[in-house]
Amino acid sequence: RKVFEAVSGYGVPRIHFGVGTGELLGLLGEAGADVVGVDWRVPLDEAARRVGPGKALQGNLDPAVLFAGREAVETKTREVLDAAAGLEGHVFNLGHGVLPTTDPDALTHLVEYVHTQTTR
Template sequence: IRRALNGSVPLIGFAGSPYTLACYMVEGGASNDYRRIKRMLYERPDLLHRILTVTAQAVTAYLNAQIEAGAQAVMIFDSWGGSLSAAAYQEFSLAYMERIVAGLTKEKAGERIPSIVFTKGGGLWLEQIARIGSDAIGLDWTIDIGEARRRVGDRVALQGNLDPGVLFAPPETIAAEARGVLTSYGAGGTGHVFNLGHGISQFTPPESVAALVDAVHMMSRVKAGNDA
């Protein structure tokens, strides 16, 4: 991913996963129990599969349009897939993200366009996610990134996975927590894109974000020097 972005500030395309988008369609908004979407899943799986098929086609076209407009990498964000059972996740979420990845533009103007797949709560299924053809897996904060690296090896890069709540702490705590993520990932290789483990809160102080960026840049320079 780093090579594909050529050291520039990346422009990353974004879309929700078919299952997450279907949740919002069926539930009508956020949900605590996913009652409506799960009722459809078990009572009318044919109907849900139809919704997911159409949505996957739309998401593929949408991400490819972003690539055509200049996106240097694209990410599929599966916020609600982690609420599913293991079998249902494979059938109703992961399978449709795999379709999208297969249909993405992989190269533009001679440059590789990496794809990232993120499922909140998807740590149980990292091996399966790593097999769908994306270049990277986004991790939420509930899994140790070192463990994730051991499980997927060099099949994919890893993105993540600082708890966004850390950004409400003092700068020294933010730096310490960021160091913990980098230390857990370990030395060697360039397959880690540091990021939060989910979306940032709108209440996050901007100066906390600046403190995190500065800390990661500093520690990454030190790590690069030690690896050289």
């Protein structure tokens, strides 16, 4: 909380993310961030329930999907976007960092696909 309080005056969104923190999402939601990151292990609807009202979620595509080919990436990305449709706010992202051996072209395709499927 102290960190989020200290940066609250900068006028930028405050994001709290931790890997493997599904059981701690309620506490992350209470810590003062505007957005709570969700890894790929927790469905977005369940994450929203745990985090509580008034928070946007960030995530949660499994980064391993990027090894599965374009069709699988698009299918799984669409699932995340559909799951996010009813949320108070959502920032599409991987449900953790980029794995070291990920093909950069897979990331480029992912970003381009998300841009074609969403509006700002």
